[in-house]
Amino acid sequence: MTLQPETKTHPTIKPKTKKRLSKDRWLAFLFILPSIILIAIFVYGFIAWTGYVSLSNWNSLVPDLSFVGLKNYLFLFHDFRFQADLRNTLFFTILFILCVLILGLFLAVLLDRKIRGESVFRNIFLFPMALSFIVTGVVWQWILNPSTGVNLILHKLGLKPMWYTSVSVIPGVEWGKIQFGIPVAIIAVVIAAVWQMTGFSLAMYLAGLRAIPEELREAARIDGANEFQVFTKVIFPQLMPITVSVIIIMAHISLKIFDLIYAMTGPGANFVTDVPGVYMYETTFRGNFYGNGAAIAIIMLLFVAIFIVPYLISSRKGGES
Amino acid sequence: MTAKAFTRPLMYLILALLSILFLIPVYVVIVTSLKPLDEVTLAKMWALPTHIDFSSYAEAFSKLAPNFWNSVYLVIPATILSAFLGSLNGYVLSKWRFKGADWIFTAVLFGMFIPYQSILIPLIRFLSHIGLYNTIPGLILVHVVYGIPITTLMFRNFYASIPMEMIESAQIDGAGIFKIYRHIMIPLSLLGLVVVGIWQFTNIWNEFLFAVTITTTDQHPIMVALQNLSGSQIVQWNVQMAGAIIAALPTLLVYIFLGKFFVRGMLAGSVKG
Numbered sequence: 380m381t382l383q384p385e386t387k388t389h390p391t392i393k394p395k396t397k398k399r400l401s402k403d404r405w406l407a408f409l410f411i412l413p414s415i416i417l418i419a420i421f422v423y424g425f426i427a428w429t430g431y432v433s434l435s436n437w438n439s440l441v442p443d444l445s446f447v448g449l450k451n452y453l454f455l456f457h458d459f460r461f462q463a464d465l466r467n468t469l470f471f472t473i474l475f476i477l478c479v480l481i482l483g484l485f486l487a488v489l490l491d492r493k494i495r496g497e498s499v500f501r502n503i504f505l506f507p508m509a510l511s512f513i514v515t516g517v518v519w520q521w522i523l524n525p526s527t528g529v530n531l532i533l534h535k536l537g538l539k540p541m542w543y544t545s546v547s548v549i550p551g552v553e554w555g556k557i558q559f560g561i562p563v564a565i566i567a568v569v570i571a572a573v574w575q576m577t578g579f580s581l582a583m584y585l586a587g588l589r590a591i592p593e594e595l596r597e598a599a600r601i602d603g604a605n606e607f608q609v610f611t612k613v614i615f616p617q618l619m620p621i622t623v624s625v626i627i628i629m630a631h632i633s634l635k636i637f638d639l640i641y642a643m644t645g646p647g648a649n650f651v652t653d654v655p656g657v658y659m660y661e662t663t664f665r666g667n668f669y670g671n672g673a674a675i676a677i678i679m680l681l682f683v684a685i686f687i688v689p690y691l692i693s694s695r696k697g698g699e700s
Numbered sequence: 701m702t703a704k705a706f707t708r709p710l711m712y713l714i715l716a717l718l719s720i721l722f723l724i725p726v727y728v729v730i731v732t733s734l735k736p737l738d739e740v741t742l743a744k745m746w747a748l749p750t751h752i753d754f755s756s757y758a759e760a761f762s763k764l765a766p767n768f769w770n771s772v773y774l775v776i777p778a779t780i781l782s783a784f785l786g787s788l789n790g791y792v793l794s795k796w797r798f799k800g801a802d803w804i805f806t807a808v809l810f811g812m813f814i815p816y817q818s819i820l821i822p823l824i825r826f827l828s829h830i831g832l833y834n835t836i837p838g839l840i841l842v843h844v845v846y847g848i849p850i851t852t853l854m855f856r857n858f859y860a861s862i863p864m865e866m867i868e869s870a871q872i873d874g875a876g877i878f879k880i881y882r883h884i885m886i887p888l889s890l891l892g893l894v895v896v897g898i899w900q901f902t903n904i905w906n907e908f909l910f911a912v913t914i915t916t917t918d919q920h921p922i923m924v925a926l927q928n929l930s931g932s933q934i935v936q937w938n939v940q941m942a943g944a945i946i947a948a949l950p951t952l953l954v955y956i957f958l959g960k961f962f963v964r965g966m967l968a969g970s971v972k973g
Contacts (some may be wrong), residue, residue: 396871403877407796410877411789414848415804421845422811425819425826432821486718489711502959503719509955509962511906513923514948517930518725521732521937527742528728574722582963583970624970635815638908642927656909659817664913669821676817687813695806 426680433673440667451674459556461675463650464658466554468682470561471569471654472633478573479629480622483580488610490581491588501585505578512575516642519571543567543644546651562651568640575639576632580625587621588614627690634682655679733757733942740938756936760929760943766918767925768946771905773836774921778843779900785844786851786896791885793852794859795867796877805856812849816909824913834915842914843904850903851896854968858892859885891961898958899965902951922947 433451435444455461486504490497507515522528523542533540543564551558591614599613637656646653646661655675663672732740733756735749761768793805823842824833832838862885870880911921920928926947929940955962 396874399874399876400871404796404798406877407792408798410796411792411804414785414789414808414852417845418808418811418848421819421823422814423807425822426814428822429818429820486715489715492711494711494715500715500719503722505959505963506952506955507722508966509902509951509959510948511908511923511951513906513908513927514944517926517940517944518729520930521745521941522725522728524742527745529724531743531745574725579966582966586967628970631813635817637817638923641908642930656815656817660909660913663821672817673821676815676820679815680818683813683815687810691806691809691813695802 426677429673429676432669433677435670435673437669437673438667438671442669447670451670452678454671455674455678457556460646460650460653460658461655462555462557463562464653464655466548466557466559467562467565467650467652468634468654471565471572471636472630474561474566474569475572475576475633476626476629478569479576479580480625482573482577483625484584484618486577486581487584487588490585501581504581507575508578510575512636512639513642515571515575516639516644519567519574520643523567523570543647543652546648548651564644564647564651568643568652571643572633572636572639576629579628583621583625584618587618591617623690627686630686631683634686635679729941729944732938733945735938737936737938740936756938756942757946759936760939760946763929763939764922764925764943764946767920767922770836770915770919771921771923771950774839774843775901775904778840778847778904779897781840781844782847782851782900783893783896785848786855787885787889787892788881789848789852790855790857790859790892791881793856795862795864795880795885805852809849809853811846812853816846820909820913827914834919836915836919839910839914839919839921842910843900843907846910847900847904850969851900854896854899854965855889855892857968858889858895862888894958895961895965895968898954898961899969901954902962905951 431444434446434448436447436450437443438451486500490501494500520543524530525540525542525544530538530540530542541563545563548558548560548562550560552560595613595617596609599609604612635656636654637660640652640654641657641660644652646657655678659672659675659679662668662675728745731748732745734752734754736753736755739747739749789808793801827833827838827842832841866884867880870884875883906923907921908923908927912924912927915921915924926940926943929943
């Protein structure tokens with residue numbers, strides 16, 4: 380669809396125009412050169428620099444860049460707090476993505492059914508997307524406060540959840556230095572994060588549903604499929620690329636999450652709600668353990684890259700065809 | 701038909717229930733923020749205030765006002781500059797594609813997904829080296845640079861819908877790269893500028909990690925100040941909730957009046973437009 384100037388030169392272009400075109404092509408490159416240089420330095424250069432710090436002995440206020448190999452990484456993998464972070468990130472990511480996907484898809488399917496007041500409902504589910512994670516954290520800390528908030532209602536039903544103050548881990552199998560399983564406290568954070576981010580998957584799924592031609596559904600119905608089969612056999616497969624996109628975008632948000640947890644719970648007792656983003660911030664900027672902080676940052680980057688790099692490469696190819 | 705007559709009310713019922721669940725935080729925040737401190741007790745969290753009291757807003761605003769203005773001075777130039785850079789990059793990458801442009805674009809895009817922790821230590825050293833650490837201009841620079849990937853992506857997808865024939869006929873008429881940008885692309889960019897501007901405004905206003913590490917007390921943007929309200933010994937929930945509303949208001953207003961464009965930006969940010 381987009382014709383490229385260097386491959387398609389117009390047959391009637393005069394020599395003078397041709398000369399200008401080749402000059403313009405250089406100018407075009409000059410236009411984006413500043414951005415390319417900025418990204419090269421601020422993204423790739425700084426990542427390399429952080430990688431170097433992560434291999435250095437710099438764990439005090441005074442920079443000490445002497446090379447210590449993987450010492451900082453080895454420290455982390457034997458560290459109670461970092462092991463807890465890995466566990467928390469794993470379960471937070473799984474629960475968060477599952478809830479966002481299911482709730483978003485469910486709401487999108489409902490809203491796609493020519494609902495009256497659809498835009499009102501849509502905005503109710505979408506507006507949290509415009510808020511800061513800090514606002515969300517501050518607000519949900521109050522709502523899920525175990526001595527008040529929703530517990531005032533739940534107490535009447537005989538339920539007394541501890542929310543983010545709980546220290547239990549289910550099932551809590553011994554693993555390394557930590558108890559492995561779902562930390563109950565993380566569920567409170569998942570609720571807040573789902574409240575904020577469901578709007579994203581809802582909007583994506585809604586856009587996807589509206590792009591599916593009605594004839595496709597009609598054809599399936601004529602072939603004798605009931606509504607449930609139409610959804611599982613026709614609609615859902617069509618939404619697969621969107622599901623993949625939502626999973627990847629949500630996974631990278633979850634793997635680098637910092638502000639929501641920092642504002643809502645902090646690391647928590649026994650680090651039950653700690654995540655690498657919070658650990659990195661505290662150990663680097665409060666504790667001056669720069670080497671350890673850099674190592675955490677590089678591990679976070681690798682986790683994100685596992686999801687993002689294949690996604691970027693595949694959508695690059697997809698964009699070309 | 702009977703099944704349909706039954707399912708439609710059920711659908712509305714489910715939607716209404718979920719809406720109420722989603723609006724619980726709004727109710728709690730507003731109700732709490734309008735109470736005087738002696739009514740903000742754990743037992744009466746859900747009760748309406750006996751009388752409307754704006755004192756918590758006054759207190760929250762007196763504490764947050766300097767930081768609110770810091771955020772304003774940060775977000776306006778940063779949004780304008782990053783939208784401009786994005787538009788320029790998007791123009792070149794959609795209409796003047798050169799060899800390797802796709803690879804460069806992919807490499808630039810990666811920058812919007814990285815955890816910023818992985819560049820933070822060098823960034824802070826660099827900023828203090830050039831004298832921009834703990835300054836609003838320093839934060840502006842950071843947001844403009846790390847905004848390049850998303851704004852470039854949005855404008856590239858946006859400009860892809862402007863037909864190449866328009867560019868070509870302008871070239872035949874003798875227009876060069878600047879003229880085409882100024883007289884064809886910019887006038888057609890209004891929608892793109894609104895979408896990108898709203899997206900960057902929201903993101904920069906809401907951002908926390910750069911804000912908390914690059915600035916200290918006086919220069920802190922609003923979100924750091926809001927977070928610090930809860931750091932005090934006695935948590936005054938009414939003041940905190942009023943503070944949350946003040947901090948959220950600019951982006952909420954943008955959403956209320958221009959939500960359509962916000963959602964467009966959100967969808968455009970998922971790489972494939």
